[in-house]
Amino acid sequence: MTVHDPCVPFGMLSFLRFALTAALALPLFAATIDVRVQGARGGGVRDAVVYAVPEGRTLPLARRTAVMDQKNRMFIPHVLPVQTGTSVRFPNSDDIRHHVYSFSPAKPFQLPLYKGTPANPEVFDKAGVVTLGCNIHDQMTAFIIVVDTPYFEKTPANGRALLRDVTPGRYTLHVWYPDMRDEPKPQSIHVTGDERISATFMTR
Amino acid sequence: MAVSTFRARLLYLIIAVLVLLETGTLVSVHYAGQRALRRSITEELRVGARVLDRILDTRARQLSDSLSLLVRDFPFREAVASADLPTVISVLENHGKRIDADVVVLVGLDGTVTADTVGGRMVGRRFPFAEMLHVAEENADGQASATLSFANRPYQFVIVPVLAPRAIAWVAAGFEIDDKVLRDVADLTSLDVSMWSSAAAGKPLFISTLRPEERNDLVGHIETHADLRPILSGQNMPQKPIETSLELGHATYATYLRPLATGDRSRVYTLVQGSLEKAQRPFVTLERQVFALSFLILLIAVLAAVLFARTVSRPLQVLADGAGRIERGDYISPIVVKQEDEIGHLATAFNAMQAAIAAREHQIMFQSTHDALTGLPNRSQFLSRVSHDIAASKRLATTNGSGPSVGMIVMDVDRFKDVNDTLGHNFGDQLLVEIGRRLRQTIDAVHTIGSTDKVSRLGGDEFAVRFTAADATDIAARVGTAFHAPFVLGDVSIEVNASLGIAIYPDHAGDADTLIKRADIAMYEAKKNQAGVAVYDSGRDEHSLRRLSLMMELRQAIAGDQLELYYQPKIDIATARVVHAEALVRWNHPRHGVMRPDEFIPLAEQSGKIGLITKWVIRKAIAQCAAWRRDGLDLTVAVNLSALDLFDSELPTFISGLLSDAALPPEKLVLEITESAVMKDAAYAQKILADLKRRGLCLAIDDFGTGYSSLAHLKRLPVDELKIDKSFVQNLTESAADDLVIVRSTIELGHNMGLVVIAEGVETAESWGILKRLGCDMAQGYYMSPPLAVGAIGDWFRSSEWGTGEAQRLRGA
Secondary structure (H helix, E strand, C coil), rough: CCCCCCCCCCCCCCHHHHHHHHHHHHCCCCEEEEEEEEEECCCEEEEECEEEEECCCCCCCCCEEEEEEEECCCEEEEEEEEEEEEEEEECCCCCCCCEEECCCCCEEEEEECCCEEECCCCCEECCCEEEEEEEECCCCEEEEEEECCCEEECCCCCCEEEEEEEEEEEEEEECCCCCCCCCCCCCEEEEECCCCCEEEECCC | CHHHHHHHHHHHHHHHHHHHHHHHHHHHHHHHHHHHHHHHHHHHHHHHHHHHHHHHHHHHHHHHHHHHHHHHHHHHHHHHHCHHHHHHHHHHHHHHHHHHCEEEEEEEEECEEEEEEECCCCCCEEEECHHHHHHHHHCCCCCCCEEEECEEEEEEEEHHHHHECEEEEEEEEEEEEEHHHHHHHHHHCEEEEEEEEEECCCCCCEEEECCCHHHHHHHHHHHHHHCCCCHHHCCCCCCEEEEEEEEEECEEEEEEEEEEEEEEEEEEEEEEEEHHHHHHHHHHHHHHHHHHHHHHHHHHHHHHHHHHHHHHHHHHHHHHHHHHHHHHHCCCCCCCCCCCHHHHHHHHHHHHHHHHHHHHHHHHHCCCCCCCCCEEEEEHHHHHHHHHHHHHHHHHHHCCCCCCCCEEEEEEECCCHHHHHHHHHHHHHHHHHHHHHHHHHHHCCCCCCCCHHHEEEEEEEEEEEEECCCCHHHHHHHHHHHCCCCCCCCCCCECCCCCEEEEEEECCCHHHHHHHHHHHHHHHHHHCCCCCCCCCCCCHHHHHCCCCCHHHHHHHHHCCCEEEEEEEEECCCCCCEEEEEEEEEEEEECCCCEEEEHHHHHHHHHCCCHHHHHHHHHHHHHHHHHHHHHCCCCCCEEECCHHHHHHHHCHHHHHHHHHCCCCCCHHEEEEEEHHHHHHCHHHHHHHHHHHHHHCEEEEEEECCCCCCCCCCHHEEEEEEEEEECHHHHHCCCCCCHHHHHHHHHHHHHHHHHHEEEEEEECCHHHHHHHHHHHCCCCCCCCCCCEEHHHHHHHHHHHCCCCCCCCHHHHHHC
């Protein structure tokens, strides 16, 4: 599986190595999908996850691992998009214990009261939204968005995300965001070459 | 009685005002109380409703909290998340029991019931209380609660989300509201609380703290009450609270009905009710207290009014009694009111008035009983005293057999009118005062008579003295001494005489009035006789009375034209023709007929009316003379003057005035004066006569030969004529030697003194012949003519042989 994902997520030190690896593997022909997730009031939607799922094929796992940290009684990040099959570690950076659980069908699991980093990461091998909670701290929630594509991105505050180096082919462009009730209609995209494609999702 | 009426009126007024006030107070207290009661009961009911709300709210919150804790239970969530229905149902039942929920329902996020504890009846259906879901979604904690009707029973439902950690479903738990909840409210508020749960279908359930019979009544009311009825039918259900009054059992209940929550198709109503009777109880007590207090105040006020009225009416009674005493003439007992207020002032004023009335009455009494000028008792007082004396004497006579005599002396000052006329009324008044004083002095000196009020002034110049059991003559003599000394007033010294008449009870009269009349008669007798004093002689009574009444009537006669002049001609003997006519006054008395002068002239002289008569006669005679003169009869008219006329200094002026008014020469009037009159006060009379003579009037001495005039005196009189008294002429015959001598000598005497001699009483041709022979100048008498009235004398002038030539000439023409 080739790593296509060019995105360096927000200067996190833990991702630097993957970023360097990705830079070495840049394809010749790749499109950029410019997605804008617009809120009901016209502003951008933060922490929305946009992802393009290839039609009729699967793409190799781009990155094997991801981290869902727990710090100051918060999950960090709040929204974590991962490709199907990614192993996610749940290190506990707090002094207190947490009891991470999920009742989501995509990945029900629980990490009963623990400290530090559990020995084994959890593998998310089924696409879907996994809602994370801490049984001790009700306010702690996070989402792991498991998608069948390496082309996904999370929006910053302006609600804009670029899916880079998308190889030609047909894709279905999806969006997810927290508190989403009904998913905005997915958009079909045909990537032919080195191009820039714009797409907009209107949320309700 | 006026006092009691006043007291009663005061009482009535106070009672009426108080009753009015207190009734007003009671009524306003009652209505204000009822209003306040209504307000307070309404408020109480609302508070009760709020308490119920609060209790339900609290319960809901507790239930909600319990439920939300429950759904946080990890195994519970795990079980729910497992989506294994039997497991889910069992966990709902299990956990529901922990919080005593009557029903627990798991609702999917889409509002569909996925599991329940009521045998799956609700599974697959929409959760019946969708509104709760909306509310929960809106709420930050995702919870909601409601009171609503479930299975036709009142329920509290709470709903909370199942968090995993995001909401994956709802759990709703229902708790039936039972009597206990209502009893809690009732205990807190002392109100009755009912709850009425209704749904579109099915029979509503009704729970209440009311007793069964009241509950039945309430159901009956709801079935019949127009506003409440929709609760049963579920149609047009009331949305707003209803406040009304309902009869439950035997009491009236203020009722506050309110929809508790609005479910989609179900409703719960709460009725909060309070017994009005119970609420009114403290007000009734208050009203009773106010009523009792009012009655007490009324009682006290009436008591105070009675006391006050007494303090007012009692002195008023004293005042009224005092006024009554004053009315009866008691001016001595004062009104005693020991109050410093208005009534006290009134009493003082009454007393002052009493004193003033007493003083004035005393003064009036004195004035009515005393003479203002002399201060002596007046006639009526004198008579009353005499009556008193007579009565006392009579009383003594009945007990002792004989009483003392009561006598009186009536005295009249001689010629007082002359004093007034010559020296002025002021002098006259002073003289009267002095006479009174002297009389009193004199009487005081007579010990047997006694006190000062024995002397009285009867009026004018008449005084009287009364006495008892004393010798009348002695008293009279003593009274007479009062006039002995001349009266000296200023520079004038005057001698005053008085005529005294005495009458004595029981000798002369039986009562005071008759006694004074008889004393009067005696006094006139004394005056007439110039005797100074006379005791009443009963034989003269009738005559005297007639004289007295004539005296009274004289003035009226003069004013009322009852006097008439007759004329008797005097014939000139030489020519046998009438030359003079003597005017003789007649009184045509309404009862006594024609009266001759000798019947009333003396009375006129005595009563001082002679002056008036003389003037009347002179005026008439001059007028007649002038009338004859106009008819061509040149006659001289003769008029008689009284002796008293010679004291009237104004007479000459009066006569001259009349003569000149009538344009008559003075010598046409002859004034005849009797010899005695001239002799009486010769000096004064002579002055008047001289005056008259100076004015050219003709003067004649009348009745010559009857008086005792000295020839020397006669010689000094300025007279022109001499009339021989008829007593010498009437019987004059050739054989009557005496009369013949007297007549002849008189004629000669007169002629020698240069006087015209006239003979009166010529009744026969013989005497006419003798007189003619003796050389008498004129004759007058029945032989020629009697005195005739004016009309008759006119005829005589024309027809008689002695008549005037002119008349015959006229007739001939």
